[in-house]
Amino acid sequence: MNAPAVDMKASAKGISIQAMNKFYGGFHALKDLTLDVAPGEFLVLLGPSGCGKSTALRMIAGLESISTGTLTIGDQDATHVLPKYRDIAMVFQSYALYPHKTVGENIGFPLKVAKMPKPEMDATILAAAEQVELEELLDRLPSQLSGGQRQRVALARAIVRRPSVFLMDEPLSNLDAKLRGNMRAELKHMQNTLGITTVYVTHDQIEAMTLAHRVAIMKDGELQQLGTPKEVYSDPANLFVAGFMGSPPMNFVSGAIENGTFTGPGVSLPSNGIGDQTDVTLGFRPEDCTVVPTGAGHLDAQIFTLEMTGDQSLVTFRTGENSMVVKMPKDFDAMPGSDAGIAFDAASACFFDNATGQRLRSSG
Amino acid sequence: MKPSLFQPRKIGEMAPASKIVLYAILLSWALFVIFPIYWLLITSVKTPAAVNEGPFFIPWVDFQPSLHAWQDLFVDDFADTFRAYANSIIISLIATGLSVLVGSMAAYSLSRIEFAPNLITILYFVALLVGACVAVGVYGANLWLTLAVVVAMFFLLARAVGRLYTVRLKNGDILFWIISQRILAPIVVVVPIYMMFQSVRMLDTHLAIILTYAVINLPIVVWLMYDFFNSIPRDLEESAQLDGATMIMTFREIVLPLSRTGLAATTLLVMIFSWNEYLFALFLSTTKAQTLPILVAAMNAGERGILWWTMSVAIIIMIIPVVALAVVLQKYISKGLLVGAVKG
Numbered sequence: 001m002n003a004p005a006v007d008m009k010a011s012a013k014g015i016s017i018q019a020m021n022k023f024y025g026g027f028h029a030l031k032d033l034t035l036d037v038a039p040g041e042f043l044v045l046l047g048p049s050g051c052g053k054s055t056a057l058r059m060i061a062g063l064e065s066i067s068t069g070t071l072t073i074g075d076q077d078a079t080h081v082l083p084k085y086r087d088i089a090m091v092f093q094s095y096a097l098y099p100h101k102t103v104g105e106n107i108g109f110p111l112k113v114a115k116m117p118k119p120e121m122d123a124t125i126l127a128a129a130e131q132v133e134l135e136e137l138l139d140r141l142p143s144q145l146s147g148g149q150r151q152r153v154a155l156a157r158a159i160v161r162r163p164s165v166f167l168m169d170e171p172l173s174n175l176d177a178k179l180r181g182n183m184r185a186e187l188k189h190m191q192n193t194l195g196i197t198t199v200y201v202t203h204d205q206i207e208a209m210t211l212a213h214r215v216a217i218m219k220d221g222e223l224q225q226l227g228t229p230k231e232v233y234s235d236p237a238n239l240f241v242a243g244f245m246g247s248p249p250m251n252f253v254s255g256a257i258e259n260g261t262f263t264g265p266g267v268s269l270p271s272n273g274i275g276d277q278t279d280v281t282l283g284f285r286p287e288d289c290t291v292v293p294t295g296a297g298h299l300d301a302q303i304f305t306l307e308m309t310g311d312q313s314l315v316t317f318r319t320g321e322n323s324m325v326v327k328m329p330k331d332f333d334a335m336p337g338s339d340a341g342i343a344f345d346a347a348s349a350c351f352f353d354n355a356t357g358q359r360l361r362s363s364g
Numbered sequence: 365m366k367p368s369l370f371q372p373r374k375i376g377e378m379a380p381a382s383k384i385v386l387y388a389i390l391l392s393w394a395l396f397v398i399f400p401i402y403w404l405l406i407t408s409v410k411t412p413a414a415v416n417e418g419p420f421f422i423p424w425v426d427f428q429p430s431l432h433a434w435q436d437l438f439v440d441d442f443a444d445t446f447r448a449y450a451n452s453i454i455i456s457l458i459a460t461g462l463s464v465l466v467g468s469m470a471a472y473s474l475s476r477i478e479f480a481p482n483l484i485t486i487l488y489f490v491a492l493l494v495g496a497c498v499a500v501g502v503y504g505a506n507l508w509l510t511l512a513v514v515v516a517m518f519f520l521l522a523r524a525v526g527r528l529y530t531v532r533l534k535n536g537d538i539l540f541w542i543i544s545q546r547i548l549a550p551i552v553v554v555v556p557i558y559m560m561f562q563s564v565r566m567l568d569t570h571l572a573i574i575l576t577y578a579v580i581n582l583p584i585v586v587w588l589m590y591d592f593f594n595s596i597p598r599d600l601e602e603s604a605q606l607d608g609a610t611m612i613m614t615f616r617e618i619v620l621p622l623s624r625t626g627l628a629a630t631t632l633l634v635m636i637f638s639w640n641e642y643l644f645a646l647f648l649s650t651t652k653a654q655t656l657p658i659l660v661a662a663m664n665a666g667e668r669g670i671l672w673w674t675m676s677v678a679i680i681i682m683i684i685p686v687v688a689l690a691v692v693l694q695k696y697i698s699k700g701l702l703v704g705a706v707k708g
Contacts (some may be wrong), residue, residue, distance in 0.1 A: 063602050096599035100621045109617075110607040160441040161607070 009267055010278040012039035012197045013074035013087075013164040015060065016032060020069035021219075022055050029055050029233065031221040033324035038213075040195045042188075045220035046208040047245070053201045054169055056218075060199060061090050061167050073165060089158035090167040093174065095150050097142040103129070103153050104138035111163040128160040131190070144353070148179045155187075159194060166191070166198040172207065184210055209233065217241050234285075239357040242283050242350060248314065250283040251324040253299070262351065265319060269346050273362030279354040286327040291315055291334065297341030303334055401683075407435055408676035415672050433673035437681075447652075448659040449681065450496050455570055455655060459577035464631050466578070467585025468544075472619070474535050474586070475570035475593040476601075481538075483531040492518055506703075539590060546583035550643055558647045568650045576644050581634045588633070592626030593619070630691045634684055656682045 015037040021238040022030035030052045037043045045053040054136055058064040060071060062083035070079045078086050089110070097106050107114075108125045129135045130243070132152040142150055151171065158166060171187075172180045188211050191198050208215045217224045217232060217240075225237040236242035242250040255264025257271045257280045264282060293302050301317035301324065313332045317324045317340070326342055334340060351360040378386065405416060409429035420426030437445045496514045499505040558567070566572040589688060596619060604614040642657040649658060660682065663675040 061602075061606060063605070083602075083606050084610075086606075088606060090603065090606050092599045092603060094597060094599045094605035096597065098600060098618060109604070109609075113604075113608040113613065157607070173459075 003057050003094065009185065012088050012195050014039045014041075015165060015197060015199065016070075017056075017060070018070045018072075020056070020059060020071060021067045022052070022059060022064065023067045030059070031223050033154040033223055035216060035223065035226065037197055037199060039197055042191050042198045042211055043214045044208040044212035044215045045199065045201045045218060045242075046205060046215050046244075047203065047224075049203055051218040052221035053203075053218050055221075057090075057167055057169055057199060060165075061088060062086055068304055086165070087163050088165040088167055089163040090159060090169065091154045091158050093170040093311065095154040095171075097150055097153055097157075099142055101141075102138065103134060103142070103145070106142065106153055107134075107138075107156045107160050108278045112275075114161070115253040123154075124160060128156040131159065132156045147175055148183065151175060152184060155190070159190070159196075162194075164197065164198075164292065166196050166200075168200045170202055171200075173202075173204070187211065193216065205247065212251045217244060219244075226235075231253075236283075237359055239281060239283075239352045239354075242352070242359075246285060248286050249287075249329075249352070250285055253282045253322060253324075254280065255282060256280055259352070264299075265322075266301070269298050271350070271351065272349070273361045274345065274351050277360065280360065281352045281354050283350040283352060284344045284348065286314070286325045288348045289326050289342050291326050291328055291332065292341045292343045294339050297343030298346070300339060300341045302339050303336050306332075306334060315340075319333075365368050365461060376703075379531060380498070389482050399458075404676045404679055407672055408680055410673055421482045433671075434627045434676050435678045437677050444659070445678070446683075448654050448656050451570065451649075451653055452656040452682075453685070455573050455577065455653075456635055459571075459574045459581065459638045460631060462574065462578040463581040463585050463629065463634055466625065467582045468623075472587035472593050472615075474539060475590050479535055479538060482526045484529050485526040485532055486533075488522065488525045489518060517652045523583075526675055538585070542586050544583075546580070546587075550580065554643060554647050561648060566579045567648060570653050572648050573645060573653055573655070576648060577638045577641060580644070584637070585634060586631055588630045589623070589626060592623055592630075593635075594623050632689060632693050637687060639686060 004045060015035075017033055017035040017037075020030060021028070022034045033052075033056055035343070036041075045056060048055045055064060059066050060073075062081065066079050070077060072078060073086055098109065102111065104125055107128055108121055111121045125138070126135060129138055131154050134149065134152050134156060137145065137149065142153065145153065151174075154171070156200050172183055175183060184207060191211075200207075200211060212229055214227060215229055215232050216226045219240050225232050225241045227235070228314070232241055234243050236245065236250070239252075243252070253264045253267055255262055255267060257263075257274055257276050259276065260271050260273070261283055262269055262271045262280065267282065269282075290297075291303075299319070301319040304316040304318040305324065307314040307316070307331065310330070312330050313328045315326045315328055315332070315334065317326070324342065352358065353360055383581070403421075406421065406423060406429075409423065409431060410420070410427055411432060414420060414427040424427045441689050492514045496510045499510050527596050561567050561569075561572045598617050601614050604618050611619065638656060641655075642661065644655075645655045645658050646661075649655065658680065660675055660678045663671040663678065
């Protein structure tokens with residue numbers, strides 16, 4: 001997978017992580033992470049909680065030591081470099097605003113540490129505050145701000161010093177849904193304008209899809225797949241990625257491939273050139289299929305529920321223990337409890353090895 | 365809007381009847397608490413005859429006030445009073461400063477660093493010390509030689525002994541050990557401490573009392589400040605670190621301002637403990653280093669019987685600084701600066 005073409009800004013630095021491991025006593029928290037972040041790239045580390053994504057971020061920041069492996073920022077080996085010499089800024093999930101300092105003092109803290117002269121410092125603080133529309137609130141204390149405003153202060157404090165790398169640890173998770181959508185757009189716009197290399201940690205796949213140039217999906221301390229949002233969505237490397245990305249996630253049917261045909265409970269379709277195998281899972285996206293009359297599709301099942309989301313209808317089917325979801329247009333209507341068929345584009349179906357979880361690809 | 369059943373109501377919103385009852389209860393409790401202080405005040409202006417003749421409470425009606433006790437302490441015995449007062453101030457200020465400084469540093473490191481000392485190594489060290497004491501005290505071995513042997517044996521064999529068997533202590537164990545030093549009744553150690561200072565000829569010196577007070581108050585400082593430092597989110601320090609601040613700058617700019625409340629409360633508490641301490645002062649001081657509690661107690665044991673009047677004066681001047689301190693520090697203690705530190 002190639003890094004996408006990103007507009008290279010002079011100050012942006014790339015990050016190169018080679019075989020990075022983290023052990024907490026006997027617990028292997030991060031397993032052999034190898035990752036290259038291009039200068040100016042927006043990379044999202046995505047995964048469920050406890051998958052090691054925050055640990056990886058904190059290791060890049062220098063807040064956790066690197067057990068084995070190397071970390072390079074720009075062309076400097078940063079594996080054992082103290083955080084303050086790494087030229088990075090981090091936005092914490094809690095924002096980590098200093099409660100006894102005003103908004104202005106909070107934003108200006110990195111400059112104060114760097115001993116910037118006062119007049120220059122005030123101008124820089126004002127410029128950063130204007131960028132996040134906080135210039136009216138510079139004299140307030142963090143406790144007098146709303147959640148969204150605190151978030152902006154944290155952002156302003158991160159950008160005020162023009163670091164070569166931004167690290168963000170679930171920065172939007174404390175905001176309500178509407179604000180989160182707005183901040184997401186602003187964040188993306190800001191990263192685009194400043195062109196600063198950004199590593200962003202989240203468990204929210206929508207955030208990952210909308211913000212990232214590339215997404216790195218992690219599970220149990222291991223990198224599962226690295227690619228553009230489009231790649232990881234439409235071309236998942238394994239069952240975990242297929243089941244994690246997308247809302248609702250991919251539908252799965254287990255079965256076996258014999259003589260170039262996949263056969264599962266009530267399903268039979270060509271295996272797209274994948275060789276014979278006994279324990280296989282078929283996966284297809286809810287939006288790649290349609291509800292058709294019984295017998296006309298690839299499989300038949302009973303309709304369990306029908307959910308209206310406004311712009312579309314989600315039809316849930318039940319066959320045995322499996323449930324499958326089909327996205328239909330918003331005017332679709334059907335009786336829950338009745339039988340119907342599901343038809344999908346056989347070319348877009350994915351096959352996975354059930355034992356290893358890995359994607360099966362045609363050898364031809 | 366009508367307040368719900370369990371919501372506390374403001375006194376101003378109450379019905380007149382319950383308001384009267386409430387004020388009556390509060391007033392009688394206030395009288396109950398303040399009365400002993402009032403009694404002290406009037407006793408300090410009574411003549412010995414007025415004190416002995418019975419309970420008189422209202423000056424100019426029950427008895428004629430006189431300043432003779434005040435004159436006794438501040439004019440006739442001024443040197444003694446002033447010395448005890450100055451001693452108390454010097455000793456409690458320095459002892460408090462010392463224990464808050466050392467104790468809060470210990471608490472900060474306990475709350476931020478994971479320690480894992482090996483219990484076996486510690487026990488080995490203690491065993492060596494006991495052996496040295498026995499060798500010197502019972503068998504008359506040369507002190508310096510024994511010390512040299514003990515130090516050498518510790519550093520040569522500590523790692524080997526530690527490897528024999530490993531029992532790691534955690535921060536919680538260390539903290540409990542420190543607090544357990546305060547649970548120990550002071551009377552148990554007062555004689556050894558007396559003999560220790562006697563052997564180094566430091567009895568009746570300020571330094572002896574200061575060191576003792578600093579040590580006995582250390583566990584309280586560590587305990588209170590540990591909880592307080594733990595309540596400061598680590599994100600704040602990590603963020604400062606990433607912003608380029610050094611450790612000292614992080615401590616000065618972030619940790620110290622945020623722990624001002626806790627430091628004020630701890631200082632006040634330790635100061636009051638030192639100010640009121642009696643047992644150790646009784647053993648460690650005779651005249652030069654005598655503190656106020658000893659001065660007050662001495663008035664109980666004179667040849668002239670109990671001098672209630674001068675004792676009252678001494679007690680009054682003794683409680684004034686504590687009250688003043690409480691008033692000054694009160695705003696820090698009730699402030700709660702940490703609100704709004706984390707999320708909204």
